Amino acid sequence: MTRLLTRSHLGALWEPPACIAALRAGFLAVGAEVAIPGQRVRTDLPFPGTATALLPGLLPGIEAYTVKVNAKFPDARPALRGVLCLHSGVDGELLALLDSATVTAWRTGLAAALGTHALAGPAEGAVVGVIGAGAQAELTVRGLGALRSYGELLVHDTDVDRAAAFALRHGGRVLGSAKEIASAADIVLLATWSRTPLLSLADTGEGQHLTSLGADEPGKRELAADLLDAALVVVDDRQLVESVGALTPTDIDTTLGDVLRGDHPGRTDTVARSVYAPVGLPWQDLALAWLAYERAERDGVGRQVDLLG
Numbered sequence: 001m002t003r004l005l006t007r008s009h010l011g012a013l014w015e016p017p018a019c020i021a022a023l024r025a026g027f028l029a030v031g032a033e034v035a036i037p038g039q040r041v042r043t044d045l046p047f048p049g050t051a052t053a054l055l056p057g058l059l060p061g062i063e064a065y066t067v068k069v070n071a072k073f074p075d076a077r078p079a080l081r082g083v084l085c086l087h088s089g090v091d092g093e094l095l096a097l098l099d100s101a102t103v104t105a106w107r108t109g110l111a112a113a114l115g116t117h118a119l120a121g122p123a124e125g126a127v128v129g130v131i132g133a134g135a136q137a138e139l140t141v142r143g144l145g146a147l148r149s150y151g152e153l154l155v156h157d158t159d160v161d162r163a164a165a166f167a168l169r170h171g172g173r174v175l176g177s178a179k180e181i182a183s184a185a186d187i188v189l190l191a192t193w194s195r196t197p198l199l200s201l202a203d204t205g206e207g208q209h210l211t212s213l214g215a216d217e218p219g220k221r222e223l224a225a226d227l228l229d230a231a232l233v234v235v236d237d238r239q240l241v242e243s244v245g246a247l248t249p250t251d252i253d254t255t256l257g258d259v260l261r262g263d264h265p266g267r268t269d270t271v272a273r274s275v276y277a278p279v280g281l282p283w284q285d286l287a288l289a290w291l292a293y294e295r296a297e298r299d300g301v302g303r304q305v306d307l308l309g
Helices: 007-013 016-029 100-119 135-147 160-170 178-184 225-230 238-244 256-261 282-299
Strands: 002-005 039-044 050-057 064-072 080-088 094-099 128-131 153-156 187-190 209-212 232-235 274-276 303-305
Touching: 002 007, 002 282, 007 094, 007 100, 007 282, 016 100, 016 135, 016 256, 016 282, 039 238, 050 282, 064 100, 064 282, 080 100, 080 282, 094 100, 094 282, 100 135, 100 187, 100 209, 100 232, 100 256, 100 274, 100 282, 128 135, 128 178, 135 160, 135 187, 153 160, 153 178, 178 187, 232 256
Parallel strands: 002 094, 128 153, 128 187, 187 209, 209 274, 232 274
Antiparallel strands: 002 303, 039 050, 050 064, 064 080, 080 094
């Protein structure tokens, strides 16, 4: 039997602290050398969108794996749609089908919150700025709030109504441009589709941390080359980031796993800039899918279907 888990089911099964704990454990468990590295396969479509597959999602200690297939249509709402397949590692049985847009938003946003917390400066009174007020930024802010307290929240989005709604939900205020956000915030979270850098070195300040979620496809870049050259740049996986092509090997200093495990000190200079630029990893899909599946099995959440019947 296969368990179907929709967005509403997943929202009821997860809360940020438990998901962050699962992601942290994954970063600690997955070292630089992985026996079967994750792959990201992407193709353009003869429509205004792209198709992406992430596989296999694997983690030590979990006898299961994931395969995720997404369609990305930037002008649609939601912009990402698809399905995540959770398979048994024993016999390949399809254990669950999950809404991939929800999985992607939660694992991307909460992993970004974890990276931001690990690299940013002291939490006391830090101003957080959001550029791009979509689903991933929503989960990043929620996750960051579970990890630390912070000061004012500032929001910018090209969709003014969306920015206003985001600010209302989180008790923040709206600013008119990305550069205004960068000039006022200690921590900057970027989650856009931009293919033109939104911020350069001159737009940022000493000691600032920036998390960029828009470096997950060739041609997408939210931060200019001079800013990346000047900052400590941390990614989630060197090989996958390089294969995607949004960053070059010379841009990358270390990985978040190395920082969390203590193999790299992270940012040690309080006036230095830091950047976290993840692409999202298949094992992160498994970490949250397995958490949802175990809880759904325990609590009887979701619909069970026999796809072979």
